Amino acid sequence: MIREAIKHVVEGYDLTYPAARAVMHEMMLGKATPGQIAAFLTAMKMKGEREHEMLGFISEMLDNALRIPSPPGAVDVCGTGGDNSGTFNVSTVASFVVSATGVPVAKHGNRSVSSRCGSADLLRATGIPFDLDPPYVERCLFEVGLGFLFAPTFHVLMKSVNATRKEIGIPTLFNVLGPLANPANPPYRLIGVYKPSVVQTVANILRSLEVHHALVVHGNGLDEITNTGETIVVELKENKIFGYSISPSEFGIDLAEPNEIIGGDPFENARIAMSVLRGESNPKLDLVLLNAGAALYVANRAENIEEGIKIARKAITSGRALSKFKAFHSFVNELEVERQRTMSIDSLRKTVICPESLVCRCQDLTREMAKEIMMSERGAYLLKGLDDNLFKSPGALTVIILTKILRLLSEGKLNISLQPRFNRASRQKMSDAILNAEGLAILGEFKNRIPSSKNLYIPPEPSLIAELYNSYGLDGMSVVVEEDFFFGHPNLFTFFRERIDIPMLFKDFIVSEEQIRVAAELGANSILIISKALKKDRIETLIQESIQFGLEPIIEVHDAGDVEKIITCSNYDIISLVGINSRNLQTLGTDLSMLQHLKKMITGDKLLIAESGIMESKDLESLQGFDAALIGSSFLTAERPADKIADIVTAARRMKN
Numbered sequence: 001m002i003r004e005a006i007k008h009v010v011e012g013y014d015l016t017y018p019a020a021r022a023v024m025h026e027m028m029l030g031k032a033t034p035g036q037i038a039a040f041l042t043a044m045k046m047k048g049e050r051e052h053e054m055l056g057f058i059s060e061m062l063d064n065a066l067r068i069p070s071p072p073g074a075v076d077v078c079g080t081g082g083d084n085s086g087t088f089n090v091s092t093v094a095s096f097v098v099s100a101t102g103v104p105v106a107k108h109g110n111r112s113v114s115s116r117c118g119s120a121d122l123l124r125a126t127g128i129p130f131d132l133d134p135p136y137v138e139r140c141l142f143e144v145g146l147g148f149l150f151a152p153t154f155h156v157l158m159k160s161v162n163a164t165r166k167e168i169g170i171p172t173l174f175n176v177l178g179p180l181a182n183p184a185n186p187p188y189r190l191i192g193v194y195k196p197s198v199v200q201t202v203a204n205i206l207r208s209l210e211v212h213h214a215l216v217v218h219g220n221g222l223d224e225i226t227n228t229g230e231t232i233v234v235e236l237k238e239n240k241i242f243g244y245s246i247s248p249s250e251f252g253i254d255l256a257e258p259n260e261i262i263g264g265d266p267f268e269n270a271r272i273a274m275s276v277l278r279g280e281s282n283p284k285l286d287l288v289l290l291n292a293g294a295a296l297y298v299a300n301r302a303e304n305i306e307e308g309i310k311i312a313r314k315a316i317t318s319g320r321a322l323s324k325f326k327a328f329h330s331f332v333n334e335l336e337v338e339r340q341r342t343m344s345i346d347s348l349r350k351t352v353i354c355p356e357s358l359v360c361r362c363q364d365l366t367r368e369m370a371k372e373i374m375m376s377e378r379g380a381y382l383l384k385g386l387d388d389n390l391f392k393s394p395g396a397l398t399v400i401i402l403t404k405i406l407r408l409l410s411e412g413k414l415n416i417s418l419q420p421r422f423n424r425a426s427r428q429k430m431s432d433a434i435l436n437a438e439g440l441a442i443l444g445e446f447k448n449r450i451p452s453s454k455n456l457y458i459p460p461e462p463s464l465i466a467e468l469y470n471s472y473g474l475d476g477m478s479v480v481v482e483e484d485f486f487f488g489h490p491n492l493f494t495f496f497r498e499r500i501d502i503p504m505l506f507k508d509f510i511v512s513e514e515q516i517r518v519a520a521e522l523g524a525n526s527i528l529i530i531s532k533a534l535k536k537d538r539i540e541t542l543i544q545e546s547i548q549f550g551l552e553p554i555i556e557v558h559d560a561g562d563v564e565k566i567i568t569c570s571n572y573d574i575i576s577l578v579g580i581n582s583r584n585l586q587t588l589g590t591d592l593s594m595l596q597h598l599k600k601m602i603t604g605d606k607l608l609i610a611e612s613g614i615m616e617s618k619d620l621e622s623l624q625g626f627d628a629a630l631i632g633s634s635f636l637t638a639e640r641p642a643d644k645i646a647d648i649v650t651a652a653r654r655m656k657n
Contacts, residue, residue, distance in 0.1 A: 002032045002040055009043040020056025028064055028157035037164040041172040049173050051201045054180075055208055057173065061181045066154045068138040070184035071145070074104040075299040077291065078179045079192035079223035081118065082171030088263030088272045090224045090287055091192065092119040096277060097292040099146040100315040100324040103299045106141055106184035110151040117266045120150055122273065125266035125487075126458055127449070128329050129336040129352065134183075136335045141184070144331050146324065154183040171195075180205055189214040190295045192223035196232050203234040203241050213237050213298050225290045227256045227283060251306050253290060256283035267448060267487075270458045277322040289313055329456050349403075353485070355452055355588055358396040366394040369402040379409050382511050385538030389561075396452075397585045401533050403484050404509045430476050430503040430526045430552050431576040434607050434628045437475045440620060440652040443505070443609065444469045444645070445632025446496065447480035448487035452588040453633075460641055462492070466499040468635075472645045476525075478505040478630055490518060497523045505554065505630075509533065513545050520549035526577065529553050531562035532585065540569050547574060554579045554609060559594075563601045578602055579630065581611040592622045599625060617651035624655075 005015060005023045015023065023040065026032045032040070044053075077091045077098060095105045109119030109130075123130040131150045132140070141147035152162060165174055176198055179191045189211055193199055196218045203216045214236040219226025225233075227248040234243045248255055260283040263269045276288050292315075293308030302308035315321045333354065340348055340357040345368045348357065353365075370391065373379035382405050390398040434441040448459050469477055479496050481488040493506055506524035508515055511533070519527050529542050539555070546553045556579040557563050566572060580598045582590045590613030599608055607627040614620070615634045623629055631648065638644035 002026050002036050006036065006040050006043055009040065009047050012047060014047075014050050015053050015056070017052045017056040020053040021060040024057045024060040027161050028060070030160040032160070034160075034164045034167070037161055038168050041164070041168065041174070042170075044173050045170070049176070049198070049201070051204050054173065054176065054201060055205050058177050058180045058205060058209070061155060061158070061177060062183070062185075064155070064157050065181065065183040066134050066156065067183045067185070068134045068141070068149075070106045070186045071104040071142055073188070073299055074106045074141070074184065074186035075188040075190065075295050076106050076108055076179070076182050076184075076186045077190045077295045078108055078119075078182075080171070080175040080179055080194045081112075081223065082175040083194040083221060083223045085222050085258070086116065086262050087222060087224070087287075088261070088269045088284065089117060089119055089122045090261075090291055091190075092122055093273045093276050094288050094292040094295060094312075095146065096273075096325045096328070097288060097312050097315050097321045098295045098299070099144075099328075100320040101296060101301060101311055102145070103296060103301050104141060104145045104186075105295075106147055106149060106182060106186045108149045108151065108154075108179065108182040108184075110178060117263060117269050119148070121266040122269050123148060124352070125270040125448075126273070126329065127456060128332050129354075131351065132332065132335060133339065136339060139335065140328070140332060144324075144328055146328050147184070148332075149183055151178060151181070155181065176202060180209065185209075187212040188295075188299045190291065190298050191216050192225070192291075193218050194223045199232055199234045200241075200243070203236050206236050207239060207241060211236060213300065215294055215298050217294070221258075224287065225294050227253055227286045227290055228258050228261065229255070246305070248286070248290065251290065251293070251309050253286045253309075254283070256286065260284070261287050267459055268461075271461060273325075274322075274458055277316065277325055279316045285316075289316075326456060333454055353399065353451075355396075355454060358399055358451070359586070359588065362394040362396065362399050365399050366391060366402060369399070369406060373402065373405050373409065376409055379405060382408070385511065385535055385541075387533060387535055390533065393586070395586045396588055397530070397533060400482070400485055401509050401511060404482065405511055407483065408512060408514070428503055428525075430505065430554070431607055433475045433503045434577075434609075437628070438653050439655040440623060440626065441475040441628035442649055442652050443476040443478055443628055443630045444474045444635055445478040445480065445507070445630060446492070446636065447632055448492070449485065450633055450637075451485040452583070455637075457637060460636060462495055463499065465636070465641070466496055468642055468645055469500060469502070472642075472649050474502060474645075474649065475628065476503045476505065478507045478528075478632065480507045480632075482508050490522060493522050493524070506551075510542060511538075513542070516542065516545050516549055516551065520551055524551060526552045526554050528556055528579070530556045531566050532556075532558050536565050536569055539566065540571055543569070543571050543575065552577055556581055556611065557598060558583065558585060560598065560601060563598055567601075567603050573604065576607055577609060578606045579609040579611045580626075583612040592619060595622060595626070596624075614648075617647050620648070620651050620655060 001022045077095050095107045099105045111120045112118035120130040137147040199216050206214045216234045219231035220229035225231045230245050276285050289309050292312035293305050296302040296308035297305045337356045479493045480486045503525035505526040506519035554577040609628040610623045610626045611630045
């Protein structure tokens, strides 16, 4: 069918309603090749989609979706994406505001397909699991008043289409279908579309779907109601459709410039979301108020948009919107813990593994991942270098290390040019910076996620942290680049290397020589080698490799066994830096009292770095005899990072060397 449809559409003919359903059916069942899907979507875009075609497509999608009920009065607030405006996730943030007023929100969304950050990407950056199964989403909707319906979870048969959409990278008919295909079928909708030509079409389809009240909007190039100019509105109410336009001045909102509402990557958009929910006054807040106010009008919570804006503003200023976000974050994470207890290992590996699962399901994860790794020669080589205890008593470290190996195997041999070294690399060695520090040296850290914690954590702006670490005279910096559990990336290290002159630690779970070469290429001064993860001969090899590339290895120990291992290494004498980590890798808790015990076991003239669990300046009292402290979470989770950094650095400078 799809071959005939492609030919038909290319020649400029419209599809019939049954033909549209049949084509969608073939695509969903995987009977169409990626090339055919791409050709069809492109041809439809060039021809222009007709209302009856779109109704056929959406009817087939909904008939094959996993459905859940929505609470009475539920609304969906979403946009098509594809407007190429680069704004932040307006409708997602507005959803929390609307829900805070008592109106249930059944939010249908996806990862980014044709934009930089989709609603699912935003939730992931805030630590909210976004792909809950339908029964869990239903519980969220009815118990918290907000549910996120991740499109691939509810439209399982669309899997064969999603990869092609991502690959062609342009807005297609699926951008328009997405907001229409909400499996909870909420009776009220606020839908933003990326082009004005489909506003009327979408409204007509909503009427066919028996939606009670809806606004379909396009705002000056945005798939939102905008505060940068005029917004085209088509309203569906009581089965009647009528159009008009609105402008921000009608509601006492200042006109904004397009660059004042721009977003960024998922972490930047998460910071914007928090700023809005805290009520920080700026054009981004105004934009959310406009859309939340319109959603409240659509849901009949307000008589008009103006009243809706007032209600939305009160929800923010009272703190209820932020509280709703926190309640949703907590509830969804509780459900995720419950879900992961019974997940298949294959499914568990595809999601963000929560701290509880890292502890209680590590044996199953270890067994399956090790089996997969052993299937390749390179994988077997990397496994051979791991400490036997990782498999005898698997824990969080085992899972993280094996995940790292699988990532390295999937990426293949890293093609890295090693000349020249990054031109902003600090000329000072990490050991020299620690030796020259006044009092206790402080090494600041940056990480995008704290996998040992269930608490809400949104990383601060990286440029702010770079500025603070520079201005408060920190002695060194660590950047966590591990991707799957800490959401890092080598590019994150590069970002800081360009802005920081002090020695830098490329913090990864090092198992291979290639990772060391990457660190050297990016201008690192040090790498971390975790004693507990590796056999002694592998540690010796990695120490030698790092020295050859001009890097100072920090050898990290967690217990007496780790210490015994490293002090018997053949090249122990050339090690300058030893990190003593207070974290228990089985429970993920920290215990500062064990630092001094392990310190006494370290032989030779080594510089000792205390790691993990240092949250307050008073904690430094337990670090007598240490040369440095590596501190991340304390700085990064502080309400006022500058004050926290100043307090700890001041206390550290007073300590005797």
